[in-house]
Amino acid sequence: MSEVLVVVEATREFGVKKxxxxxxxxxxxxxxxxxxxxxxxxxxxxxxxxxxxxxxEKIYAAEHEEIDGYxxxxxxTVLAELVRRVQPAAVLLAASQEGKEIAARLAVKLDNxxxxxxxxxxxDGTATQVAFAGSTIVTSKVTRGLPLVALRPNSVxxxxxxxxxxxxxxxxxxxxxxxxxxxxxxxxxxxxSRPELTEASVVVSGGRGVGNADNFKLVExxxxxxxxxxxxSRAAVDSGFYPHQxxxxxxxxxxxxxxxxxxxxxxxxxxxxxxxxxxxIVAVNKDAEAPIFxxxxxxxxxxxFKVVPQAxxxxxxxx
Amino acid sequence: MNIVxxxxxxxxxxxxxxxxxxxxxxxxxxxxxxxxxxxxxxIEEALRIKEAHGGxxxxxxxxxxxxxxxxxxxxSMGPDKAVHVLDDALHGSCAVATSKVLAAALGQLGADxxxxxxxxxxxxxxxxxxMLAERLGIAALTGxxxxxxxxxxxxxxxxxxxxxEVVAAATPAVVSVWDTINExxxxxxxxxxxxxxxxVQTLSLxxxxxxxxxxxxxxxxxxxxxxxxxxxxxxxxxxTDDGSGGTRLVEFLATEKFV
Numbered sequence: 001m002s003e004v005l006v007v008v009e010a011t012r013e014f015g016v017k018k019x020x021x022x023x024x025x026x027x028x029x030x031x032x033x034x035x036x037x038x039x040x041x042x043x044x045x046x047x048x049x050x051x052x053x054x055x056x057e058k059i060y061a062a063e064h065e066e067i068d069g070y071x072x073x074x075x076x077t078v079l080a081e082l083v084r085r086v087q088p089a090a091v092l093l094a095a096s097q098e099g100k101e102i103a104a105r106l107a108v109k110l111d112n113x114x115x116x117x118x119x120x121x122x123x124d125g126t127a128t129q130v131a132f133a134g135s136t137i138v139t140s141k142v143t144r145g146l147p148l149v150a151l152r153p154n155s156v157x158x159x160x161x162x163x164x165x166x167x168x169x170x171x172x173x174x175x176x177x178x179x180x181x182x183x184x185x186x187x188x189x190x191x192x193s194r195p196e197l198t199e200a201s202v203v204v205s206g207g208r209g210v211g212n213a214d215n216f217k218l219v220e221x222x223x224x225x226x227x228x229x230x231x232x233s234r235a236a237v238d239s240g241f242y243p244h245q246x247x248x249x250x251x252x253x254x255x256x257x258x259x260x261x262x263x264x265x266x267x268x269x270x271x272x273x274x275x276x277x278x279x280x281i282v283a284v285n286k287d288a289e290a291p292i293f294x295x296x297x298x299x300x301x302x303x304x305f306k307v308v309p310q311a312x313x314x315x316x317x318x319x
Numbered sequence: 320m321n322i323v324x325x326x327x328x329x330x331x332x333x334x335x336x337x338x339x340x341x342x343x344x345x346x347x348x349x350x351x352x353x354x355x356x357x358x359x360x361x362i363e364e365a366l367r368i369k370e371a372h373g374g375x376x377x378x379x380x381x382x383x384x385x386x387x388x389x390x391x392x393x394x395s396m397g398p399d400k401a402v403h404v405l406d407d408a409l410h411g412s413c414a415v416a417t418s419k420v421l422a423a424a425l426g427q428l429g430a431d432x433x434x435x436x437x438x439x440x441x442x443x444x445x446x447x448x449x450m451l452a453e454r455l456g457i458a459a460l461t462g463x464x465x466x467x468x469x470x471x472x473x474x475x476x477x478x479x480x481x482x483x484e485v486v487a488a489a490t491p492a493v494v495s496v497w498d499t500i501n502e503x504x505x506x507x508x509x510x511x512x513x514x515x516x517x518x519v520q521t522l523s524l525x526x527x528x529x530x531x532x533x534x535x536x537x538x539x540x541x542x543x544x545x546x547x548x549x550x551x552x553x554x555x556x557x558x559t560d561d562g563s564g565g566t567r568l569v570e571f572l573a574t575e576k577f578v
Contacts, residue, residue, distance in 0.1 A: 011481060071459070071486055072449065096480075097445065097462060104446035107415050108453040113540030114414065116444050126544065132336040132441070137549050138343075144415075144540040180458035181488045184474070189482035196480055202577065226577060244464070244499050245478050250332055250440055251357065251498050259577050269333055276552070280575055282568065288559070295552045298571040302560025310565025315578055318569070 002089035003058065004031040007038065007079065007102060008047060009094050011196075016050040018199045019094040021158035023151055024054040028161060029123055030147075031089040034058040035165070036082065038075040040068040048165060055161040064172040071181040072098060074174050076105035082170060083110060088146065090125065095150035096198070103150050112145030117254070119155040119277070121147070133250070133269055134276030153198045154256040195229050197246060201258045202228030203275070205248055208235040209264020209285060209304060216242050218308050219263055225315045231255065231275075233265045249274035263304050267292025284308065320374035320468070320490070322365045323428050324398065325421065325435035325447070327355045328382050328389040332440040342536060343543035344411045345441055347385065354389045357436025359396070360496050363503040365434050366397045368468050375399050377428060381409060381420055387519070394514035395506035401517065402428065406524040411536035414442075418450035420534060423527040425455060432473070433493040437462050448495040458488030464499040 004027040009017045020035075027033035035056040037044040044061035051059055062078040079102065083091060091106065093099035095117045107114040120128035125147040129138045142148060197203065204226060206219035216230070223230045232242035234249050248255055250270040260278035265271060267283070267290055275281070276295065283296040284304045293299040300307050330336045330350035337346040365376045378393045378401040380386050390401045404424055412420070425433060438445045445461075452459035458473075460466075464483075465476040474487045475494060506514070524531055532538055558567050572578045 013481075071461070073452075073459075076449075076453070100445045101449045101459075101461060104414075104449035105453045107446070107540070108418060108450050111415070111540070114446065115541055116446065130549065131338070131546075133332070135336070135549055136338060136546055138338070138546045139544045140541055141544055142541045177456045180452075180492070181460055181486055183484055184487050185485040186479070187482045187484070226572075244497075245480075251438075254443075259572070259575070273332070280577075281552070282571065284564070284568070288557075293557055294554045296557070297555035297575075298568065299554065299557040300560055300564040300568055301557060302564045306562075307560055307564040307568065310563075311568045312565075314566045314569040315572075318573065318578055 001031045003034040005088045005091045006035050007093040008035050019153040021054045022156040023092045025158050028055050032057050036060045038062050052165045055163050056165045057163050059165045059167045062170040072101045073178040076102050077178050080109040090147040093150045095152045099150050113142035114148045116150040117152045118149050133273035197229045200229035202226045203231050203257045204261040205231035206263045207233035207265030213241045233271050266290045321431045323377045323379050323430040323433050324361050324365045326358045326378050326380045326393045327439050328352050328386040329355045329441040338546045355439045359503040361434040363501045394517045395511040401519045404522045408531035408535045412534045413539040415540045416534040422454035431490040435495050437495045437497045448493045452493045458492040461495045463496045
């Protein structure tokens with residue numbers, strides 16, 4: 001069986017990202033999963049066990065300071081070289097900013113079609129995508145080249161299937177065009193122990209109704225009790241209640257968790273665009289006419305400052 | 320500095336949007352068509368750079384005849400001129416082909432700095448800056464929340480999942496911006512009047528040296544096989560708080576095994 005290349009995403013703190021495990025799970029349906037680690041020196045060693053646990057038969061490791069030192073172009077160059085050599089059945093990436101950007105460059109280098117924000121992929125390469133704020137389902141296919149697909153996090157349930165991967169080091173030969181966008185500084189901001197927003201299986205978001213930045217503690221408390229990430233609507237972000245990186249919606253992140261809790265969010269289409277495909281939606285809002293209730297599997301019409309503390313208390317009681 | 324801003328006309332994201340039933344492309348007839356919201360931030364950033372450093376701002380759009388309305392709207396904010404890549408053969412072009420067309424136009428314009436929105440509200444694909452950079456052999460600095468221009472040197476601050484990054488490149492370069500970068504100005508009456516007289520050059524595929532078979536549905540690298548409306552979510556149980564709303568909420572979460 002042909003190899004299916006999975007481009008690995010990992011963080012220093014938590015290791016291999018969940019979406020990569022989803023990609024490996026998906027890759028097993030399409031061929032022989034081969035993980036591609038593109039990073040600085042020593043990047044692959046820490047990730048090997050986890051990648052093997054989810055079925056990677058092979059790990060291609062491209063480790064070089066210059067891969068980390070410049071934005072995506074070096075990664076795309078190394079990957080394109082690998083694709084030309086091994087002729088994989090498909091190339092799978094995460095539909096993260098970086099994943100899409102690598103895919104973009106790869107598509108041009110190989111003159112190959114690309115599909116992004118895919119939520120399902122069949123063995124014949126037919127992909128499912130959701131468009132227009134989650135209102136439309138599209139099936140699509142790459143018609144030139146191999147399936148080059150960026151998968152939206154939380155689309156596949158990762159399942160382990162142990163393999164013992166062999167590791168192959170890749171040569172990193174970069175040209176001048178790969179080294180134009182230099183990373184000057186990377187600043188890690190404290191985000192505590194909460195899961196990453198797009199990967200979280202539970203997201204608790206606050207909107208304008210939360211009232212001020214201080215009150216977001218209430219949103220954070222409920223998120224922590226449910227083991228979830230915190231999100232915010234555009235209205236809340238624009239009002240300065242919560243940082244932009246946590247914005248869910250049209251001009252922010254798209255999330256698709258098992259559970260989405262909307263607190264004080266009216267549910268404007270711009271917000272729905274980012275959360276409509278969540279499995280279960282729960283809302284608390286004092287306005288009974290708020291459009292969020294049209295989506296909610298369970299809604300409480302009431303004052304979130306009464307409902308949320310009571311819910312938090314009830315969760316603690318049940319532990 | 321010669322700045323080109325990419326502007327895309329999209330169906331209004333606040334309206335009901337659809338794909339066409341005949342060829343699965345975006346239905347531009349059913350919804351109101353507007354400038355992609357994020358592009359307004361790119362226009363604003365271009366104008367601020369021009370105001371500080373001098374130069375010229377050109378709007379570049381690829382789209383059907385109707386897109387001319389969005390070009391005038393963009394010009395009313397203050398750019399000097401516009402180029403409209405207009406050709407019937409472009410209908411249904413995929414991202415890869417679109418990047419080929421825009422790169423050819425940018426090549427003719429000789430831009431020092433290409434600015435665009437981080438994504439469009441219709442496709443939300445986010446691939447164009449890197450596709451263009453790859454084709455033109457120039458840098459791409461994407462997702463800027465802050466852009467500093469110092470002579471030929473560009474510095475961008477961009478948000479990442481773990482914090483933020485500072486990235487730098489020399490011009491020429493493509494920079495995409497998020498809506499956190501600035502607050503776009505509203506066109507003034509004077510600006511609207513002036514926009515009517517600003518030059519808009521139309522470019523055909525032939526003028527760009529691209530064959531009709533390289534673009535459009537015929538030249539697409541991917542195809543939409545089918546589309547359907549996602550079943551509308553129907554609202555479930557709604558409970559008006561009588562003092563037990565929080566408890567009821569947790570009871571629901573417990574039946575769904577979240578607690």
